[in-house]
Amino acid sequence: MLLLLQSLAHLGIHLPMITIKDIARELGLSISTVGRALTDHPRISRETKERVQEAAERLGYVANTAARVMRGGSSHLISLLVPDIRSEFYSMVAHILSTGFESEGYHLTLSITDDDPNREMQQMRELMSARVAGVVIVPSANPRRETAEMLSKIPHVQLLRRIASLGDWFGLDDEQAIVDAANHLIGLGHKKIAYIGDNTFPTGKARYKGFRRAMTEAGLKIDDSLVLLGPPELKFGTEAVHKLVQGRKPATAIITGAVLVTLGVAEQLSKLNVKVPNQISIVGFGDGPWQRWWGPGLTTLKLPIEEITTGCALWLLHRLKTSRQQGKDPHIAVSPTTLVIRNSTAAPKSTRVLR
Amino acid sequence: MLLLLQSLAHLGIHLPMITIKDIARELGLSISTVGRALTDHPRISRETKERVQEAAERLGYVANTAARVMRGGSSHLISLLVPDIRSEFYSMVAHILSTGFESEGYHLTLSITDDDPNREMQQMRELMSARVAGVVIVPSANPRRETAEMLSKIPHVQLLRRIASLGDWFGLDDEQAIVDAANHLIGLGHKKIAYIGDNTFPTGKARYKGFRRAMTEAGLKIDDSLVLLGPPELKFGTEAVHKLVQGRKPATAIITGAVLVTLGVAEQLSKLNVKVPNQISIVGFGDGPWQRWWGPGLTTLKLPIEEITTGCALWLLHRLKTSRQQGKDPHIAVSPTTLVIRNSTAAPKSTRVLR
DNA sequence: CTGAAAGCGCTAACAC
C-alpha cells in the first residue's frame, strides 16, 4: 500500500497529506487523543503515545502548520528583507540568521526589496498575510508609511540601516568608521582626499558626516569637487572614478563610503590602470577575500557582520519569547569597525618628495 | 480609534489582526459578501465592493494565508535549499529566484543544509509542514530516503547537483567544462597537470571524469599524486595546495573542480607567494569580480548561473500551474560553461626554455 | 485516561 502510494507520487500525482484524522481512523482512536499523543500530553498512556508515534511515522504524517497558525499559533517564520542578497554582506547575514533561527525552530524567508519602497511594502503585505513571527529588515531610504504600520504590529529589528521611527536597530558606528579611515590618510600626509559615498540613507549620511568631521578636525578644507555623493551601488562607484579622473583638481586619496561603491571604484581603478598607491591611495568599505587580492591589497574597513547579525538574531528571538515588549526606548546596538591596513594607502607623492 | 490602536502597537502590544469578520461587522454585511467583494466576485455590486475595499484599507486588513492554505489553497511559498548561501554562486541563485517568484506572486524561503543530510531532512519536514508550493534544491551527496519521499510529494527541481532518483534537474555540463579547462592547458604544452576537486557529488564525479577523459584523449598519463580529491570546501583547497607543494613531483598546472576549492587554492597560492603563471598555471572554476583581480587574472570557467536559475524558476512555475505532471521522464537541462582566458595560464617553463 | 465539540479565517456550494 505504501509502495503503491509512493509510486503514484513518483508519477507526479500529489496525494493529499496525511492528517491527524487518518491516524485516528487507522488506530481506532479519537482525533483529540491522537492530537494529545502527538504533543506529548501528560494524561495519555505511554502505550497509546507509542502506537500513535509509530503510525504517524509509518504513514508519513507531517503536522499542518497552517492549522496551527489558524489557532493563533506561530508560523515559525522569520523574514529577512534586504536590498540585494548578492552582496557578500547580506548573504553572510542570511546565512547566520538561517542557521541561528533554525536551531530555535524558526525558518527564514527571504525578501528582496531592491531598495524600492513599493516592493518593500508589497513584501511586507505578503509577510503579514503569512503571519510571520518576526522580521529582520534592512530598510529602504524612505519606507512607506504602511510599511512602518505593518512593522509596528509584529516583532522586528532593523539591521545596519536605521530609520529612527522603526525602533530597534543593530548597526555599525558609521561615523566613526569613516573618521578612522580619514585619520589614517591624514596621518600619512594626505590633504586632497576624495569621498565617494552615499548620502541617501541615514547610514550614508553618518559616514559622510564622519568624513567632514575628520577633515575639519584636522584643519583641512573639503574640496566639494572631490566629494561625490550618489546611490550605494556598484555603477555609481565606477562613474564616480570617471568624474574624479576627468576633474582638474587631483585627489591624492579616495575614501569610499559603501560596500558596492568600493567594488565599483576598485574595478574602475584597475580598468584605468591607475597605480595604487603611487598615483592615488584608497581606503575601502567592507572586507572579504577579494579586498586582499585587489591590486596591492586594499586598505579597508572591516565590518563586524557576524557580531551584529548574531546580536540581532538573539535579540529578536528574545523578543519572540517574551511576547510583550517593554514600552521603553528602542534598543540600539552600535558595533565598531576595524581599519585593516594593507598596501593601497601610502604617503602622497608630493610629501614623499619633500622628505 | 485608529490612532489609539497604532499607539498601542508602538508600545509593543500586538493586537489581533483584522479579519473579514471585522469588516463585515463594521459595514453591517455578511461575511461571505465581504469575502466575495475582496476577491472581486462578479455577482457583487460595484458599490459594495468599493465600500468593502475602503473599509479593508482603513482597518488595515491583511488576508490570512493560513486560512487559505487550510482550504487547500497554495501557501505561495517556494523554498530554496542550498548548502551555504554565502557562496556567491548560491546567493546569485537566491536573488534571481526571489525576484522571479515574487513577480508571480510566490515568496521565497531559504534553508541552509550545510550539506548535512540530517539537516536537509529536518528542513524538508518543516517545509512539508508549511505546505510549501514548491522546492528548488541543491541536494546533499546522499539525501535521506525520507527526504526523497517528501520531495516526491510536491513539485520540485534540482539545481546544479543531481541525484538521479530525484527527478528534474537544471545543471551544468560538468564533464565538458573540465575537458575544456584541461584541453586549454594541454594546448599550452602542459603535461603534469594537477586536479584538485570533489569526488563526492555526482557533479564532482562528472568533472573528475572530464579531467581523466581529456588527459587520456591527449595521450597523457595521469599522475595519481597530482590528483587531490576532497570535499568542495575552501579549506580542502588550501590543504591541497600544501600537499601539492610538499610533494616531490611538481605539477606545471592546476585545475580546480569546484568554486570554493578555487577560492582556497587561489588564497593559498597568494599566501605562499607562488608566481603564476611562471611557476605554475591554474584554471579555476566559477567566475566573478575577484577572479579578474586575483594575481595576474584567473583563467577560469564561467558558469551560466543566471541561465540555469532562470530556466529552473520558469520550469517550476510551469509545474505549479499545470498541477498534474506528465508521468514522463524527468526533465534534464544541461548548460555549457565558458572558459575565460586571462593570465594565470601560460606555457610551462620547460617548454618555453626548449623553444 | 479518552471522546465530543467548538472555533480559528476563509471559501464555496447552496439557498433566497
Added chain:
DNA sequence: GTGTTAGCGCTTTCAG
C-alpha cells in the same frame, strides 16, 4: 446581489 452554512486540520475546553 446577498446571506447561511459547512468544513479545511488542529487545539482546547468541557464531559465523561
